[in-house]
Amino acid sequence: MNVLLDVDVARAAAAAVLDPEVPVLTIEDLGVLRDVTVDERGGVVVTITPTYSGCPAIDAIRHDV
DSSP: OOHHHHHHHHHHHHHTOBOSSSTTSBTTTTTOEEEEEEOTTSOEEEEEOOSSTTOTTHHHHHHHO
């Protein structure tokens, strides 16, 4: 397994997720996407941070990711 390739593919997929409130911007554009890693078992871990505390869109973003 090429972990670097897997991380790049996973990051590209996560980065393409659109913001549900402003669907012309991605979560990467907004700085919501913080990190994408692949763990030792090959699972993808995506770290997202809402733009502000209590962001109503974070559950929708989490679902889309």
